[in-house]
Amino acid sequence: xxxxxxxxxxxxxxxxxxxxxxxxxxxxxxxxxxxxxxxxxxxxxxxxxxxxxxxxxxxxxxxxxxxxxxxxxxxxxxxxxxxxxxxxxxxxxxxxxxxxxxxxxxxxxxxxxxxxxxxxxxxxxxxxxxxxxxxxxxxxxxxxxxxxxxxxxxxxxxxxxxxxxxxxxxxxxxxxxxxxxxxxxxxxxxxxxxxxxxxxxxxxxxxxxxxxxxxxxxxxxxxxxxxxxxxxxxxxxxxxxxxxxxxxxxxxxxxxxxxxxxxxxxxxxxxxxxxxxxxxxxxxxxxxxxxxxxxxxxxxxxxxxxxxxxxxxxxxxxxxxxxxxxxx
Amino acid sequence: xxxxxxxxxxxxxxxxxxxxxxxxxxxxxxxxxxxxxxxxxxxxxxxxxxxxxxxxxxxxxxxxxxxxxxxxxxxxxxxxxxxxxxxxxxxxxxxxxxxxxxxxxxxxxxxxxxxxxxxxxxxxxxxxxxxxxxxxxxxxxxxxxxxxxxxxxxxxxxxxxxxxxxxxxxxxxxxxxxxxxxxxxxxxxxxxxxxxxxxxxxxxxxxxxxxxxxxxxxxxxxxxxxxxxxxxxxxxxxxxxxxxxxxxxxxxxxxxxxxxxxxxxxxxxxxxxxxxxxxxxxxxxxxxxxxxxxxxxxxxxxxxxxxxxxxxxxxxxxxxxxxxxxxxxxxxxxxxxxxxxxxxxxxx
Numbered sequence: 001x002x003x004x005x006x007x008x009x010x011x012x013x014x015x016x017x018x019x020x021x022x023x024x025x026x027x028x029x030x031x032x033x034x035x036x037x038x039x040x041x042x043x044x045x046x047x048x049x050x051x052x053x054x055x056x057x058x059x060x061x062x063x064x065x066x067x068x069x070x071x072x073x074x075x076x077x078x079x080x081x082x083x084x085x086x087x088x089x090x091x092x093x094x095x096x097x098x099x100x101x102x103x104x105x106x107x108x109x110x111x112x113x114x115x116x117x118x119x120x121x122x123x124x125x126x127x128x129x130x131x132x133x134x135x136x137x138x139x140x141x142x143x144x145x146x147x148x149x150x151x152x153x154x155x156x157x158x159x160x161x162x163x164x165x166x167x168x169x170x171x172x173x174x175x176x177x178x179x180x181x182x183x184x185x186x187x188x189x190x191x192x193x194x195x196x197x198x199x200x201x202x203x204x205x206x207x208x209x210x211x212x213x214x215x216x217x218x219x220x221x222x223x224x225x226x227x228x229x230x231x232x233x234x235x236x237x238x239x240x241x242x243x244x245x246x247x248x249x250x251x252x253x254x255x256x257x258x259x260x261x262x263x264x265x266x267x268x269x270x271x272x273x274x275x276x277x278x279x280x281x282x283x284x285x286x287x288x289x290x291x292x293x294x295x296x297x298x299x300x301x302x303x304x305x306x307x308x309x310x311x312x313x314x315x316x317x318x319x320x321x322x323x324x325x326x327x328x
Numbered sequence: 329x330x331x332x333x334x335x336x337x338x339x340x341x342x343x344x345x346x347x348x349x350x351x352x353x354x355x356x357x358x359x360x361x362x363x364x365x366x367x368x369x370x371x372x373x374x375x376x377x378x379x380x381x382x383x384x385x386x387x388x389x390x391x392x393x394x395x396x397x398x399x400x401x402x403x404x405x406x407x408x409x410x411x412x413x414x415x416x417x418x419x420x421x422x423x424x425x426x427x428x429x430x431x432x433x434x435x436x437x438x439x440x441x442x443x444x445x446x447x448x449x450x451x452x453x454x455x456x457x458x459x460x461x462x463x464x465x466x467x468x469x470x471x472x473x474x475x476x477x478x479x480x481x482x483x484x485x486x487x488x489x490x491x492x493x494x495x496x497x498x499x500x501x502x503x504x505x506x507x508x509x510x511x512x513x514x515x516x517x518x519x520x521x522x523x524x525x526x527x528x529x530x531x532x533x534x535x536x537x538x539x540x541x542x543x544x545x546x547x548x549x550x551x552x553x554x555x556x557x558x559x560x561x562x563x564x565x566x567x568x569x570x571x572x573x574x575x576x577x578x579x580x581x582x583x584x585x586x587x588x589x590x591x592x593x594x595x596x597x598x599x600x601x602x603x604x605x606x607x608x609x610x611x612x613x614x615x616x617x618x619x620x621x622x623x624x625x626x627x628x629x630x631x632x633x634x635x636x637x638x639x640x641x642x643x644x645x646x647x648x649x650x651x652x653x654x655x656x657x658x659x660x661x662x663x664x665x666x667x668x669x670x671x672x673x674x675x676x
Contacts, residue, residue: 134585138634142632145630145633261464301480305472313461313468
C-alpha cells in the first residue's frame with residue numbers, strides 16, 4: 001500500500017482537474033475495500049488483494065495496450081481474440097515439442113504483427129479502427145479454430161513449474177504473472193509519461209489535425225499504438241497460459257469489453273488525449289475486487305458482476321462529463 | 329453506361345452477393361430450387377431470407393443510428409433481454425397457447441426494448457455522452473440483466489402462437505421475413521418520402537450546425553436510438569421464438585458486430601451523414617448468404633471466421649476512398665502517363 005500512499009501524496013500536492021477521475025476511482029476502490037473488510041471476515045487478509053493481482057494479471061497487461069490505443073482516440077476490439085490466438089499457438093507449439101522459451105518470442109511477434117497490420121490498414125486506408133480491429137478479431141479467432149477446435153493442454157514441466165511458482169515474502173505470495181504484468185505497467189507508464197512517443201500519443205488523442213499540423217508523426221504513432229496493443233495482448237495471452245495451462249479458441253471471450261471497461265473506469269476518456277496508466281491499474285483492481293466481493297457474498301450470482309460493472313461505467317462516464325464541462 | 333452502373337454505391341455489394349449465389353450453384357445444383365410444400369415455400373433461398381430477417385432488422389435500426397453519426401453496441405443485449413422477458417412471461421402462463429397471453433408477453437418485451445432505447449437515447453442526446461460509450465454501458469449491463477431475468481437458466485417454452493413469430497408462415501412466406509420487410513418498407517417510406525431522412529443525415533453530418541439551422545437534433549437522436557431498440561426487440565423475439573427458448577447469455581451474441589458490418593457493407597458511412605436502407609438489407613443478406621455458402625461449399629466450420637475476416641477486409645478496402653485512390657493512381661503511372669485524366673481509369 002506504500003506505493004498507493006506515495007502516489008496519493010503526489011497527486012494531492014498538485015490537485016488538478018484532470019486527476020479527478022483517477023482520484024474518484026481510487027476513492028471507490030478504498031470504499032469497496034473498506035466495505036469488504038467490514039462486511040466479511042477474512043477480507044482484510046493482504047493475500048486477498050494480492051489474489052486480485054494474481055487473478056487479473058493478464059487483464060492488466062491487455063488493459064495497458066488498450067490504454068495506449070484509447071489515448072489516441074482509437075479502439076481495439078481484437079485484444080480478446082489475440083489473447084486466445086496466443087494461448088493456442090503457444091499450446092500447439094509446445095505440444096509439437098518446442099521449448100516454451102523458444103515459443104515466447106514467436107507468439108509475442110505474432111501479436112505485434114497482427115497489431116501492426118491493423119494499424120497499417122487504419123492509417124493507410126483510413127478504415128475506422130472499429131471495423132479494422134473487428135476484422136482482426138474475426139481473423140485471430142478464425143486462426144484459433146484453424147489450429148484446433150479443441151482445447152490443448154500445456155504439458156511442459158518448465159512451464160508448469162513457472163506457473164505454479166510462488167514468490168513468497170512475509171507470509172504472502174504472488175505469482176510470476178503479477179511480476180511480469182507490473183513490470184509491463186511500469187515500462188508502459190514510463191513510455192507514456194517521459195518519451196516522445198508518449199507525448200505524441202497524447203497529442204494525437206487531443207486533436208489529430210493539430211498534431212499533424214505541428215509536424216508530429218501521426219501515422220507512425222498510430223501504427224505504433226496498435227502494434228503495442230497487439231504485443232500487450234500476446235503477453236496477456238502468455239500470462240493466461242500460466243493461469244489456465246491450456247490453449248483454447250474460446251479463451252478470453254469478451255475480454256475486450258473488460259479491458260475497455262477497466263480503461264474507462266480508470267478515468268481515461270474514450271475520445272482520447274486524457275488519462276493515466278495508473279488509472280487503468282485501478283480500473284482492473286476495481287473489476288477484480290467486484291468479483292472478489294461477489295465470491296465472498298456467496299449468494300450473489302455471477303451476472304451481478306456485469307450489472308455492477310455497467311452501473312460503474314455509467315457513474316464514471318457521467319463524472320467525466322461533469323469534469324469536462326467544468327474545465328471547458 | 330457501364331460506368332454509371334459500376335459507380336452506383338450498391339454495385340459492389342450486389343456483385344458480391346451475385347458471386348456468392350453463383351458459387352453456391354456450382355456446389356449444390358438445386359440451390360435456386362424453391363418448392364411449395366405443406367402450404368409454404370421451401371428452399372435454400374428461403375432459408376437465407378429467414379436467417380437474414382433478425383439480422384436485417386437489427387441492422388436497420390443500426391443504420392439510422394449510424395446515419396446520425398452514432399453507434400449502438402447494446403443491440404445484442406436488447407435482443408437477449410426481449411427474448412428473455414417474453415419467454416419468462418409465457419412460461420408463467422397457465423395455457424402457453426393462449427393468444428392474448430402471448431400477445432401481452434410480446435407487448436411487454438417490445439415496451440421494455442423501447443425503454444432501453446430511450447435510456448440509450450437519453451445518455452447520448454441529453455447527457456451528451458459519446459454514443460460508443462453510452463451504449464457500451466447497456467451492452468455490458470444488459471447481458472447481466474438478461475441473465476437476471478432468466479435466472480441464469482435457459483427458459484424453454486412450448487407455445488405455438490409465439491413460435492409463429494420466428495418459425496411460422498403466412499401466405500406461404502416465412503412470417504419473420506414478412507415482418508422484417510414490412511418494418512424496412514415502412515421505415516424506408518417514412519425517412520425517404522418525408523424530410524426525416526434528410527434531417528437525420530444533416531444531424532450526422534454536423535449535429536451542432538443542424539441544431540443552429542433549427543433542427544431539433546436532440547429529438548432526432550433520441551428517436552433513432554428508440555427505433556434501434558425496438559428493432560432489436562423484434563429481432564430478439566424472432567430469435568427466441570425460432571428456438572422456443574431464451575438464453576440470456578448467448579442469444580444475439582455478437583449480433584451488434586454483424587449488424588454494424590451489414591451497415592458498412594451496405595455503403596453507409598460510419599462517420600454519419602449518409603445512409604442507405606436498401607444497402608443495409610443487402611448487407612444483412614450478404615452476411616447470411618456467406619454463412620450458408622460456407623456450408624454448401626464445404627469449407628470446414630473452423631475456417632468460417634477466417635473467411636469472414638477476409639471478406640470484411642476486402643469489402644471495406646473496396647469501399648475505402650483512400651484505397652481506391654491509391655489503386656487507381658497506380659494504373660495510369662504504368663504506361664508512364666502520370667497526368668492522364670482521371671475519368672479514363674474509372675471505366676475499367
